[in-house]
Amino acid sequence: MSERDHIFERIREALRTSAPRPGAHPWDSAGSAGLPSGADFDRVLSATGRTFEENAALFERNSVDLATEFLRVDGRDEALAAVVRLRDREGWKRVASHRGELTDAACAALGLPVHWTGAADDVGVLEQCDAGLSECDALVAHTGSVLVTSRSAGGRALSVLPPHHVVLARREQLLPGLPEAFALLKTKYGGNYPSMISFITGPSRTGDIERTLVLGAHGPKKLTVLLW
Amino acid sequence: MSTAATQFKRDARRLTADLRHRHIIHSALSQYEVTRDEKKALFQDWQGARQLAAGIKWEAVNHLDRYVDQFVRGLEARGTRVHWARTGQQARDIVLGILKSRQARMVVKSKAMTTEEIHLNEAMEGAGYEVVESDLGEFIVQLRGEAPYHIVFPAMHLTRGEIRETFQRKLGGAPSDNPEALTMVARRVLRRKYIEADAGITGANFAIAETGMISITENEGNARLAAALPKTMITLLGLEKVLPRLEDLALFLPMLATVGAAQLISGYNTMYGGPRQPGEADGPEEFHVILLDHQRTAYLADAEQRDALHCIRCGACLNVCPIYRNVGGHTYGTTYSGPIGAVITPNLRNLQDWKHLSYASSLCGACSEACPVQIPLHHHLLRNRRNSTRQKPCWWQRTAFRGYALVANSCRGWGLVTRLGRFGQKFHGLILGSRLDPAYAWTKTRDLPPIAAQTFKEWWRRRGKTRA
Ligand code: SF4
Numbered sequence: 031m032s033e034r035d036h037i038f039e040r041i042r043e044a045l046r047t048s049a050p051r052p053g054a055h056p057w058d059s060a061g062s063a064g065l066p067s068g069a070d071f072d073r074v075l076s077a078t079g080r081t082f083e084e085n086a087a088l089f090e091r092n093s094v095d096l097a098t099e100f101l102r103v104d105g106r107d108e109a110l111a112a113v114v115r116l117r118d119r120e121g122w123k124r125v126a127s128h129r130g131e132l133t134d135a136a137c138a139a140l141g142l143p144v145h146w147t148g149a150a151d152d153v154g155v156l157e158q159c160d161a162g163l164s165e166c167d168a169l170v171a172h173t174g175s176v177l178v179t180s181r182s183a184g185g186r187a188l189s190v191l192p193p194h195h196v197v198l199a200r201r202e203q204l205l206p207g208l209p210e211a212f213a214l215l216k217t218k219y220g221g222n223y224p225s226m227i228s229f230i231t232g233p234s235r236t237g238d239i240e241r242t243l244v245l246g247a248h249g250p251k252k253l254t255v256l257l258w
Numbered sequence: 259m260s261t262a263a264t265q266f267k268r269d270a271r272r273l274t275a276d277l278r279h280r281h282i283i284h285s286a287l288s289q290y291e292v293t294r295d296e297k298k299a300l301f302q303d304w305q306g307a308r309q310l311a312a313g314i315k316w317e318a319v320n321h322l323d324r325y326v327d328q329f330v331r332g333l334e335a336r337g338t339r340v341h342w343a344r345t346g347q348q349a350r351d352i353v354l355g356i357l358k359s360r361q362a363r364m365v366v367k368s369k370a371m372t373t374e375e376i377h378l379n380e381a382m383e384g385a386g387y388e389v390v391e392s393d394l395g396e397f398i399v400q401l402r403g404e405a406p407y408h409i410v411f412p413a414m415h416l417t418r419g420e421i422r423e424t425f426q427r428k429l430g431g432a433p434s435d436n437p438e439a440l441t442m443v444a445r446r447v448l449r450r451k452y453i454e455a456d457a458g459i460t461g462a463n464f465a466i467a468e469t470g471m472i473s474i475t476e477n478e479g480n481a482r483l484a485a486a487l488p489k490t491m492i493t494l495l496g497l498e499k500v501l502p503r504l505e506d507l508a509l510f511l512p513m514l515a516t517v518g519a520a521q522l523i524s525g526y527n528t529m530y531g532g533p534r535q536p537g538e539a540d541g542p543e544e545f546h547v548i549l550l551d552h553q554r555t556a557y558l559a560d561a562e563q564r565d566a567l568h569c570i571r572c573g574a575c576l577n578v579c580p581i582y583r584n585v586g587g588h589t590y591g592t593t594y595s596g597p598i599g600a601v602i603t604p605n606l607r608n609l610q611d612w613k614h615l616s617y618a619s620s621l622c623g624a625c626s627e628a629c630p631v632q633i634p635l636h637h638h639l640l641r642n643r644r645n646s647t648r649q650k651p652c653w654w655q656r657t658a659f660r661g662y663a664l665v666a667n668s669c670r671g672w673g674l675v676t677r678l679g680r681f682g683q684k685f686h687g688l689i690l691g692s693r694l695d696p697a698y699a700w701t702k703t704r705d706l707p708p709i710a711a712q713t714f715k716e717w718w719r720r721r722g723k724t725r726a
Contacts, residue, residue: 032342033344034342034343035350036342036344037342037497037549037551037555038323038326039495040551040555040556040558041322041326041555041558042323043555043559044555044556044558044559045321045322045323045558045644046560047322047559047639048561049314049316049562049564049565050631051313051316051319051320052312052313052316052488052565053312054314054353057298059715064317064500064511065313065317065502065506066310066314068505068698069414071310071508071509072506073302073303073306074301074302074303074304074306074307074310074509075301075302075512076300076301076512077302083664092522093687094650095522096515107581114454115511117464124452133635137421139555147539147540148538148540149588152540153453153487154453157449157453158651168335172522172523173512173522173523174586175523175527179542180534180535180538180539180541181310181439181535181537181560184539184540185486185538185540186486186538186539186540186541187483187486187487187539187540188486188539189482189501190479190482190483190486190526191483191486191487201413206440206531207508208507208508208511208512209505209508209631211508212504212507212508213505214503215504216504216505222296223471223531224531224535224538225530225531225532225533225534225535225545226476226485226486226528226529226530226531226541227471227528227529228526228527228528228529229511229523229524229526229527229528229530230525230526231363231522231523231526231527232522232525233525234477234478234525234526236394236395236441236475237411237477237519238395238398238411238412238413238441238452238479239392239394239398239418239421239437239440239441240286240357240417240418240437240553241289241290241414241562242287242437242438244437244438246445246476247391247394247441247444247445247477247479247480247481248394248445248448248449248452248479248480248483249479249480249525249526250479256390
């Protein structure tokens with residue numbers, strides 16, 4: 031018998047005696063309640079905005095707390111101009127990015143050498159880039175998070191290795207809360223999920239030394255989100 | 259007394275009197291409490307959220323065979339290699355086998371309590387691998403050769419000065435004791451390690467059955483890097499980590515961050531379902547998931563305490579525990595400290611050797627109240643006490659309680675003992691604090707309140723007389 035079978039046998043053996051469901055009365059039949067629905071989650075989780083404007087304001091408030099730089103711009107051309115301004119302010123010499131409609135346009139506007147992820151074995155080069163530009167799957171207003179995947183945002187390292195991560199997001203990508211984000215993942219990827227899905231909330235941070243907040247522990251020291 | 263109990267008592271006595279240590283822990287946790295409550299208040303119904311979370315975990319743990327099976331099938335469908343380990347030894351052998359087959363030399367780790375549980379670092383180092391902890395707190399305690407002090411904040415007990423001194427000794431320099439500067443020293447050192455590492459080892463906070471993914475919660479991005487750069491990724495997790503559905507994370511991620519670190523949500527919450535897939539830019543060539551039993555199925559068999567397997571290792575019970583805050587994390591001498599450690603260690607290891615942890619509690623219940631998945635921790639402490647005396651009755655305790663019952667059940671007996679006690683207490687001052695004192699175990703650290711000059715009964719009787 032394989033170790034797997036051994037373990038399954040032990041689990042089944044152990045579960046022969048049933049344990050009461052938490053909060054259940056002895057007269058309830060065990061397990062009848064099933065799993066909570068989305069409506070149950072909405073009842074307990076924190077309230078989110080109903081309109082785009084409300085959610086954008088919520089995202090903005092969270093960004094302030096998290097030290098995320100959140101830039102709302104008017105339309106695509108403005109967004110490209112904002113990326114160029116970031117380049118000048120930060121003094122970028124070389125950026126990393128991935129192929130995508132928005133990132134292609136942004137990189138063209140920048141006019142800098144671009145390292146495209148996935149091109150070659152590139153860890154060393156990626157590490158030398160001043161910023162990583164990526165698209166995203168969604169922004170989450172309730173938590174101030176950016177949702178990226180290894181398919182939509184240039185793999186795994188692009189959003190954590192360069193010292194500055196810049197996210198390009200369109201208006202319809204802003205979602206109220208996490209339940210909506212998971213629902214989106216389901217409809218978008220269905221049975222074929224990317225190998226990595228990540229909710230990024232703020233720049234990399236640590237409180238491990240005397241519980242003092244320090245940004246840029248291992249990942250990016252700066253996170254900029256552009257929304258139009 | 260077991261050696262573990264002797265060590266616990268000795269260290270507890272030393273640390274409770276160490277005001278500096280108490281001050282460090284107190285200042286680390288007092289801000290946490292304020293911010294945690296702010297974040298809790300953002301939930302529309304925190305108690306309702308706890309109830310839902312407990313219900314979901316109950317569902318997962320009580321149908322563990324079904325969900326683990328589903329989880330594993332999902333992982334395997336995308337090319338993940340799944341391994342099964344009943345014991346710590348098996349798990350260590352599996353890891354060493356993988357490293358050997360991949361011809362690895364250096365391993366970078368992100369924080370994983372399961373690897374502490376099976377002493378993986380020692381095994382890897384013993385086999386000649388270079389092992390680097392990448393979580394800043396873990397990195398610091400690793401440099402110092404210590405065990406993590408807390409399951410979420412491993413270096414909570416250290417001051418910036420101590421950390422600077424450690425860096426100077428081990429890394430050859432640290433410009434100042436400013437936390438930011440110290441963090442940057444670690445960042446520089448660890449960056450190189452990520453790039454050179456052949457394998458990344460992580461733990462997991464959740465295992466999603468529905469989609470066959472693990473979920474890792476962190477703030478620093480170190481697990482993200484460990485899962486992105488090395489060619490091999492290994493994840494070691496306990497069987498009990500499963501959640502039924504992907505959307506359950508919408509509840510668990512903010513709850514874990516709220517009570518664990520007083521955050522709305524942690525910096526990086528990442529799900530991994532396989533190695534690099536066709537068309538993806540990077541990621542490991544191989545992804546290995548090791549499912550660890552290590553007494554978990556034995557725990558599962560105890561229906562009364564099965565819900566201890568609902569634990570999501572948030573550390574909230576540690577943070578609120580008056581015992582933990584006074585004796586500190588290392589005193590427990592276990593991988594899992596604080597209330598959850600006091601509940602599970604005696605059952606995972608040996609009840610008689612570790613029962614002292616279940617006794618070291620005032621049963622105030624702060625832990626049970628803090629627990630996001632509603633584990634009745636302090637009730638389980640009592641159950642451990644009961645089980646330990648059932649398993650090995652102690653003759654003198656029995657006799658003492660019988661004697662006490664005899665006295666307490668008789669009016670006369672009680673009256674007599676009270677009067678004797680009152681009389682005896684007059685002379686207590688002569689031997690107070692010396693070994694001759696029969697109440698020495700109590701009086702060496704506490705005051706003994708005087709027995710009341712009059713019992714209620716005596717008062718009632720006299721009152722009747724004066725009225726008449
Ligand atoms: S027992 Fe509860 S409070 Fe303690 S670590 Fe586990 S989940 Fe958190």
